Amino acid sequence: MGGPDPARRILITGVANFWGAGVARALLADPAVEHVVGIDTRTPPPDVAGRITLLDADLRAPELRTRVRASAVDAVVHTDIPQFPEPGRAARQLHDVTVMGTLQLLAAIGDLPTVRTLVVRGSASIYGSAPTAPAFFGEAMARDALALEHATRFQRDLAEIEKLVEGLARRRPDVACCVLRAQPVIGATLDTPITRLLRAPVVPVMMGFDPRVQVLHEEDSVAVLAHALRNPVPGAVNVAGAGTIALSAAIRSMGRMALPVAHPLFRTVAGAMGRLGLPAMSDDTVRYLRYGRGVATDRMTGELGFAPRFDTRAAIAAVAGALEQAA
C-alpha cells in the first residue's frame, strides 16, 4: 500500500504530554516534515516548544475549530486522551476532556479538506478485564466486551471516542482514521498507574489472583504513533509487546515485594497506601490487577507493520534495569 504522500504538516493534540512531545520530537527529526502544530494548555518540554507552533487552547473550546482550520494540516495525531484520573483531574472531568475534546477536534477535522490522516491514541482498556474474557482480544471483540454490565465508565468513554472516529471515517472516506488500542505503557520515567504501582517498594496485589498482564514499553508507545502516521491502517489496531507475563513474575523481575490483600479489602488498602504515594486506582486498574488482559497483535505486526522493540517481558526487564541504574 505505502499510503498517501507522507504527511508534511502535522497537528498534535496534547503536545505537552509524554506521547505528544515524543511524536513531535520524532517528526522534527524527519526532514520531510515541514511544519508541526501542537495544541495544549500546558507548556511542552523546552526542546519541543521552540520548534513548533503552539496553539494554547483547550480542546473543548469552540474557537478551536477556526484555529485548526487555519492551520491547514494534512495529518492529525490525537494523543490528548487522558487515560486515568490524576490529582486534580477527577473521573468526571476525564469524561469531559476525552469525549467532548475529541468531539470538537473531529468536528474541526471534518471540514478541513487538507487532512488525509488521523491517528488516535486509544487504549486496550476498551476491552476491560473479566474473569472469562478471551485470553487474547481481537479488534472485533470490543463490542462484546462493552456489552457486559460491568463495563466501566472509561471503557464506555473509549467506545464513544471510537464511535466518533468511525463517524468521521464514514463522512470523510479520504481520511485514513487509525485508532491504536495500546496496552498499559510502562517506563522508568513515565507516570502511569501501572508503572507507579510496579515502582512502589511494596506492591499491593489481590490474594489468590495472579493475572496475566501485557504491557507496552514507553519507547514503543511513541514509535507506534509515528509509525501509524506513515502507514495509517483504517480502523482499530491492538498495540502491545508480544506475550504476557504473570503479575507475580513482573513484580519479582522488578525486584519488588508483593503484598497480598484479600480482594474485598483491596480498594481500602490501596486507598490507604495512596497517601503514601501510590496512585489512586480506577475501576479499570483494579479489574486489570484482578483479571489481567491480553490482546492479539496480529493486525499490528501484519497490516500496520509495526514490530515493538520490547516484548512484554523485555519491557519489564528494561524498566527494572533503568530503575536500578537510577537508584
Place this chain on the structure above:
Amino acid sequence: MSAGRDDYWGYDARFADVLAPVLGALYDHWWHVRVTGPERLPAGGALIVANRSAGEPWDGAMIATAVRRHGGRELRALGLDALFSLPWAGTVLRRAGVLPSGADNAQRLLAEGHLVLVWPEESSAGPYTVGRFGRGEFVEVALRAGVPLVPCAVVADGRLPLPGPLALPALPSRWRIELCPPVDLSAYGPEAASDRRLVLEVSDAIREQLQAKVHENLIRRERTDR
C-alpha cells in the same frame, strides 16, 4: 524465550509437574482408570470432545493424565467458567492449562497446534447419559481451524455424592476412558462452519457416538470388574 514449556496463556509447566504425581495417584489408585485408544490422537492440533461424567475438573484431570502418559502431550481444557472469578481457583486452573470456554480461545489454541478439550453438553442428563449439545459450536471451531474432532467417552462413577464442580466423588471406583478415532472434517473446508445443517449433523453424530461408547464401556466395566 526463557519460559520453556510455559506459554502466554497462563500455563505453568512447573506447576503442572507438581500436579502430575497427585493426579497420577488418583488415576492409578483411586479411580483405577483404564484408557483405550490414546495412540489414536493425531499429531498437531485436535479438538477432543468429551461427555461429562464425574464433573469437569476430575474428568479433565484424568483425560489430561491419560494423554500425558501415553502421548507425552499437554492438554488445554476449556470450561469451568464460574471458577475464574474466585481467588486461587482461577489461578490454579490457568496454571494447570484450563481456560474459560469460548470459540476465540479454542480457535487460537488450535491454530497454535494444541490439543484442546471441550465439554459441549449443555446440561447433565443423568448418569451415563450424554445430554444435548446445543448449537454445536465445537464443530464450527473444528471446521474453521481445520483440525479433527476426537470424541472421548468417559465412564466414571456416575453418582456424584456431592454437588458442585469441585466435589470429589468420595468413593474409589473404576473409570474407563476411550479416545475414539479422529473425525477428519478437512474435506469440508473452513467455509462449511456457517453451514448450519452440516454443523448440527456432525454434532448429533458425535453425541450419538459418545452415548454408544459410554454404554459400551459401562458394559465392559461391569463384565471385567465384577
